[in-house]
Amino acid sequence: MFFKSKKKLLFLTLFFCSLATIVSAAQTVRVGVYENKPLVFKGENGSYQGLCIDVLREIAQREGWQLEYISGSWPECLERLGDAKVDLQVAIAWSKERAKSFSFSKEPLFINWGALYVQPGSDIESIVDLAGRKVAVLKGDIHYKALVDLLAQFKTEPLLVEVDGYGDVFNKIGSREIDAGLVNRLYGSLNDWQYKVERTSMILNPIEVRYAAPLGSITLLAKIDRHLEKMKSDNGSIYHQSMNRWMGGSAGGQWQAPVWLLWLLVIAGLFFLALLLVNALLKRKVAARTAQLRQSNEALIASRERFVLAIEGARLGLWDWNVITNELVWNDYMLIMLGYEPGDLKHSYASWEKLVHPQDLPGVEVLIEEHLKGESSVYESEYRMQSKAGTWLWILDRGRVLQFAEDGRPERFVGTHLDITERKAAEDERLQFESQMQHTQKLESLGVLAGGIAHDFNNILTAILGNADLARMEISPLSPAVPRIEAINMAALRAAGLAQQMLAYSGRGKFVSEDININELVEEMGHLLAVAIPKKVVLRYHVAENLPLIDADAAQIRQVVMNLITNAAEAIGERSGVVTVTTGLIDCSESYLDETFAYDELETGFYVFVEVADTGCGMDANTKRKLFDPFFTTKFTGRGLGMAAVLGIVRGHKGAIKVYSELGKGSTFKVLIPALERHASEINHRLKEESNDWQGTGTILLVDDEETIRALGKEMLNMLGFAVVMAEDGREALDVFQANKSDIVAVILDLTMPHMDGVEAYRKLRQLDKDIKVIVASGYSESDISERFSGKGLVGVIQKPFQLFELREKLKKALP
Numbered sequence: 001m002f003f004k005s006k007k008k009l010l011f012l013t014l015f016f017c018s019l020a021t022i023v024s025a026a027q028t029v030r031v032g033v034y035e036n037k038p039l040v041f042k043g044e045n046g047s048y049q050g051l052c053i054d055v056l057r058e059i060a061q062r063e064g065w066q067l068e069y070i071s072g073s074w075p076e077c078l079e080r081l082g083d084a085k086v087d088l089q090v091a092i093a094w095s096k097e098r099a100k101s102f103s104f105s106k107e108p109l110f111i112n113w114g115a116l117y118v119q120p121g122s123d124i125e126s127i128v129d130l131a132g133r134k135v136a137v138l139k140g141d142i143h144y145k146a147l148v149d150l151l152a153q154f155k156t157e158p159l160l161v162e163v164d165g166y167g168d169v170f171n172k173i174g175s176r177e178i179d180a181g182l183v184n185r186l187y188g189s190l191n192d193w194q195y196k197v198e199r200t201s202m203i204l205n206p207i208e209v210r211y212a213a214p215l216g217s218i219t220l221l222a223k224i225d226r227h228l229e230k231m232k233s234d235n236g237s238i239y240h241q242s243m244n245r246w247m248g249g250s251a252g253g254q255w256q257a258p259v260w261l262l263w264l265l266v267i268a269g270l271f272f273l274a275l276l277l278v279n280a281l282l283k284r285k286v287a288a289r290t291a292q293l294r295q296s297n298e299a300l301i302a303s304r305e306r307f308v309l310a311i312e313g314a315r316l317g318l319w320d321w322n323v324i325t326n327e328l329v330w331n332d333y334m335l336i337m338l339g340y341e342p343g344d345l346k347h348s349y350a351s352w353e354k355l356v357h358p359q360d361l362p363g364v365e366v367l368i369e370e371h372l373k374g375e376s377s378v379y380e381s382e383y384r385m386q387s388k389a390g391t392w393l394w395i396l397d398r399g400r401v402l403q404f405a406e407d408g409r410p411e412r413f414v415g416t417h418l419d420i421t422e423r424k425a426a427e428d429e430r431l432q433f434e435s436q437m438q439h440t441q442k443l444e445s446l447g448v449l450a451g452g453i454a455h456d457f458n459n460i461l462t463a464i465l466g467n468a469d470l471a472r473m474e475i476s477p478l479s480p481a482v483p484r485i486e487a488i489n490m491a492a493l494r495a496a497g498l499a500q501q502m503l504a505y506s507g508r509g510k511f512v513s514e515d516i517n518i519n520e521l522v523e524e525m526g527h528l529l530a531v532a533i534p535k536k537v538v539l540r541y542h543v544a545e546n547l548p549l550i551d552a553d554a555a556q557i558r559q560v561v562m563n564l565i566t567n568a569a570e571a572i573g574e575r576s577g578v579v580t581v582t583t584g585l586i587d588c589s590e591s592y593l594d595e596t597f598a599y600d601e602l603e604t605g606f607y608v609f610v611e612v613a614d615t616g617c618g619m620d621a622n623t624k625r626k627l628f629d630p631f632f633t634t635k636f637t638g639r640g641l642g643m644a645a646v647l648g649i650v651r652g653h654k655g656a657i658k659v660y661s662e663l664g665k666g667s668t669f670k671v672l673i674p675a676l677e678r679h680a681s682e683i684n685h686r687l688k689e690e691s692n693d694w695q696g697t698g699t700i701l702l703v704d705d706e707e708t709i710r711a712l713g714k715e716m717l718n719m720l721g722f723a724v725v726m727a728e729d730g731r732e733a734l735d736v737f738q739a740n741k742s743d744i745v746a747v748i749l750d751l752t753m754p755h756m757d758g759v760e761a762y763r764k765l766r767q768l769d770k771d772i773k774v775i776v777a778s779g780y781s782e783s784d785i786s787e788r789f790s791g792k793g794l795v796g797v798i799q800k801p802f803q804l805f806e807l808r809e810k811l812k813k814a815l816p
Contacts, residue, residue, distance in 0.1 A: 114143030458779030571616025730756025
């Protein structure tokens with residue numbers, strides 16, 4: 001008996017020990033909670049309640065968890081979750097940013113969004129109205145960041161006041177401490193009736209409410225997801241019971257009839273028992289229809305709010321025009337775009353017309369009329385509108401007719417305004433850049449053309465000038481042919497100057513500067529100028545005495561004067577008229593130089609000027625604006641290069657051109673060149689005759705592919721006392737040089753030749769004799785050639801076309 005009792009005692013001991021082990025093995029889950037009714041809140045009995053708590057408590061019961069609630073403010077809950085001081089956080093919205101810090105359940109518990117509340121009767125109607133206002137927000141709230149991002153998009157800066165709970169938001173609005181506040185829409189819908197607040201139409205940031213755990217902790221969440229998924233599919237589960245209990249059964253937040261109304265209906269049904277059947281049928285139909293209307297109304301409100309947000313986000317102005325009454329209404333952003341306040345503009349078509357640029361209005365009204373007549377499916381136009389500050393904004397206007405009257409006439413015309421001023425400015429910059437690129441390409445084309453013809457053209461001129469030089473030396477100074485030879489000589493020099501001018505204008509040549517007396521230059525050109533203009537045109541001179549010198553290229557300045565006088569004579573045409581050439585000195589101020597076509601940075605001070613005035617037809621504003629554009633010409637046979645070349649030469653001399661013109665009365669061109677401190681009286685005449693009695697000795701190797709140049713060069717060199725051997729290209733030059741190396745004292749080498757050009761021939765000549773003296777002859781500018789042979793021992797450059805005295809000077813320097 002004792003033995004049996006002992007066995008029973010042992011069995012009971014083992015049973016209770018096992019039970020204690022099972023109880024002690026139950027998992028304790030620390031749950032973060034805060035006040036967010038009806039998702040989670042502390043009830044009157046001190047226990048936590050709400051949708052999130054009901055569902056979690058059911059799951060805990062099934063899994064054998066012990067729930068330990070750790071309460072605090074929302075920011076404290078987030079901090080504890082991040083520090084893993086809680087195992088689970090209820091009623092937390094999911095976002096990409098939060099998913100980087102916490103682990104979330106996959107099954108959402110509820111869909112929520114943010115809603116803005118204001119004081120009753122407030123004038124806050126849109127996001128931009130929050131500027132400068134006080135707005136309460138919950139610390140750490142996901143809708144808080146969404147509001148900040150939205151405010152940044154609209155460049156609106158309110159004063160944001162952080163609080164610890166949604167109840168604090170409503171309290172501060174009701175006490176008028178703040179102007180507006182942000183809560184989630186569920187909290188607002190269930191609690192706003194308790195406070196002096198008013199809900200606005202502004203909503204934002206749809207989010208999913210879920211459970212969360214510390215980052216990487218997914219065991220609890222996986223179990224929650226499994227249970228929650230089953231609960232959602234079971235209409236009788238605690239999930240749906242709790243939804244009905246706390247939110248009237250709307251998982252998506254749509255309104256359902258409250259409990260008191262259902263009781264009222266039951267009482268009314270009992271009271272009207274005789275009419276129960278009919279009443280029930282009617283109530284069912286009314287309820288169904290009411291639900292449909294409410295859903296449609298809420299959908300319409302949500303759609304309108306999304307539309308308003310989209311329009312404001314896209315920075316569009318809206319307009320609505322009643323074509324029959326001419327009433328035209330704008331939205332607030334349209335007024336803000338133009339700088340106006342509400343009430344500044346009348347709601348009429350006439351008010352819009354006054355704002356449109358007068359030059360644009362006719363074209364815009366044509367497009368509007370075409371759309372009203374049905375000739376276009378959509379109206380679209382770009383034009384300028386005047387802001388309140390007086391500036392002009394470019395507007396992209398789009399719209400269409402949305403409503404017609406009973407007689408078929410267009411009645412309601414609706415559209416948008418988009419400010420495209422910045423885009424237009426960018427387009428103008430692009431067009432200007434393209435224009436500059438085209439201008440550059442034109443200059444490059446001129447450079448290719450000038451470089452291609454320079455060699456052959458200057459070879460021809462070399463033959464003309466050289467033979468004219470020799471002819472003048474071979475005849476008597478009293479011969480009647482001397483003036484004709486001099487005319488040939490001067491014409492060839494002008495042609496050479498023109499070739500150099502083309503090179504300089506296209507960037508392929510350089511100015512050869514020297515001290516110039518502008519009066520002497522104009523006087524030298526007197527005979528040529530008289531021949532260049534028609535007999536009906538009278539050429540007059542007004543030359544100032546004792547002018548300072550200028551540092552300039554004489555050939556280029558001659559070209560400027562010649563172009564200006566030729567143009568002046570052509571402006572007079574077949575009529576009789578006067579062209580006046582005036583020289584002088586002027587002290588230019590900064591304001592005077594600002595009115596000129598000038599070099600980029602001109603200094604104030606004294607400038608020598610050449611002024612060419614005519615009594616011709618004058619120029620209108622459009623012609624004057626395009627005057628210096630390449631290829632622009634008003635002449636039937638013109639090439640449009642003359643005035644562009646003039647401006648290029650003047651700018652190259654750091655000068656300026658001032659233009660006066662009046663249509664029908666004539667034009668005046670004043671060319672300004674910086675004056676030097678030296679005067680003409682301080683130096684000798686720059687064109688003094690050089691000594692002609694210098695003679696050389698030895699043999700010169702003359703290398704050129706042009707037979708006329710070789711023949712002329714040989715004759716010139718013979719006159720200077722040299723024997724001459726010749727070659728027509730680089731290869732032959734090397735053979736001739738090796739055969740006559742001991743006798744050759746210098747080589748005159750053309751740059752552009754077939755088979756072997758001057759550069760390669762020069763290099764190989766220096767290999768044969770490193771001390772050989774080589775002078776390069778070319779139609780390209782001396783500075784360009786010197787740069788190519790810099791540091792290679794070249795003794796000189798003679799530029800084609802050249803004359804006997806120039807050849808003598810080069811050889812005299814090379815062979816001292």
